Amino acid sequence: MNYNELIKRLKTVSPEEYEYEARLLTESFTDKKISYILSHRDEDICSAELESALLRRESREPLQYILGKWEFYRQEYFVDENCLIPRSDTEILVERAIELLPMGASFIDLCTGSGCIAVSTLAERKDLCAVMVDKFPKTLDIAIKNAAHNGVLDRTVPMLFDVLSEEDRLCGRVFDAILSNPPYIRPEVIEGLSEEVKREPYAALYGGEDGLLFYDKIVKDYSKFLKDGGFILFEIGYDQAEDIKRISEGNGFCCEIFKDYGGCDRVAYLKKK
Ligand SMILES: C[S@@+](CC[C@H](N)C(=O)[O-])C[C@H]1O[C@@H](n2cnc3c(N)ncnc32)[C@H](O)[C@@H]1O
Incomplete structure (x- = not known):
């Protein structure tokens, strides 16, 4: 050939x-x-x-899994079929986190996947430390490998638990921020995605019947882990801004939406009123 x-x-x-x-x-x-x-x-x-x-x-296996690694922000990540492939859209959230987190802050990355959000934020801000959470052992192993590969493992605490039901595992901890790109796609939308995207873990895509399952849960049950003045940064789907604003308002947060470079709503910034 x-x-x-x-x-x-x-x-x-x-x-x-x-x-x-x-x-x-x-x-x-x-x-x-x-x-x-x-x-x-x-x-x-x-x-x-x-x-x-x-x-x-x-x-139709995604190119990134075949290569075994992919660039995100300014770092290199190992990727395989156990994690979502880091997307450039998610870099907007990392940019905001780098800009907004106070000096010496700690944050939690819920639904960490490859670890790209936590690891790139830590790699750019040497004063920060983070907890990285995922439900699946093989996925969390990739995040740990990526934290080591990018020289930030000593500033991370990896935790394996279900974000939807096991938040008590964080008992006694508080953070300056919660960062999360949770699964947010509705099942009927998943059906219409490309073959390549459907080869990514279903659990990384499926956000409940309305796509809002994780946002509802995190806003309602994780605000107790935020320090006074702390904030939440979510990646959101291009059509979810109004829903996220409603969930925020209903739980005592104000919410600002940032767009990605393609002009789509992409990141929600929530602060306690
Ligand atoms: C959309 S992916 C995001 C991965 C990574 N943060 C990123 O931005 O590329 C969502 C991640 O949530 C994890 N996940 C799914 N359900 C979960 C649950 N109930 N508890 C914790 N993590 C979960 C998946 O394993 C997946 O890694």
């Missing part, structure tokens, strides 16, 4: 990003430099590793 043939096969799976994917796959699974390959497109580049990666991609 040469580079042109690789491109042709990838084009059928990824009509919009095939060139980009071809570059990343050849960089990861051949020992040749991409600049060389691009100027020798007819030369054989096939290896067992590249062929196997391509077959996985042709089965």
Whole structure:
């Protein structure tokens, strides 16, 4: 197989990003430099590793799982089928956290997944420390590995528990902020998502029948873990701002919405009134 043939096969799976994917796959699974390959497109580049990666991609496995790592904010993350792939949309939340957290603060990242929110915030702010929570052992292991890989493990406390029912595990702790990108997609919307997204953990997507299960729970039952003046930053779906405002108001918070770079509502900032 040469580079042109690789491109042709990838084009059928990824009509919009095939060139980009071809570059990343050849960089990861051949020992040749991409600049060389691009100027020798007819030369054989096939290896067992590249062929196997391509077959996985042709089965609609996400590129990021095949590569095994992905960039988020300014850090590199290990990713596999046990965690949601970090999205650039989520970087807005990290930016706000870096800007808003007071000096020496502690925060909790509920539904941490790959750990991207906690780890990138800690990597950029050496004065902070964090608790990272997920319900699934294999997912929390990835977050721990990512915290170590990015040099922040000594400022994290990983905790394995169910955010929806086991908040008492935090008994006695208080934080300056709660950060969370919880599962927030409604089941009928999940059905219509791409094959690649449906290969990500269902538990990372499903936010209850109305998509608001985790927001309701966290606003109602986790505010007791906030210090005076503390705040919550949520990632939200582009169409959830009004619901989040309603939930906030109903529980004594005021709520401000920030947009992502695409102009969609993306982050909710909640502060006690
Ligand atoms: C939308 S993903 C977000 C992952 C990561 N914070 C990010 O922004 O990429 C939600 C995460 O919540 C976790 N999760 C789902 N249900 C949970 C529960 N009941 N308690 C704790 N974590 C849960 C999933 O394992 C998944 O890692």
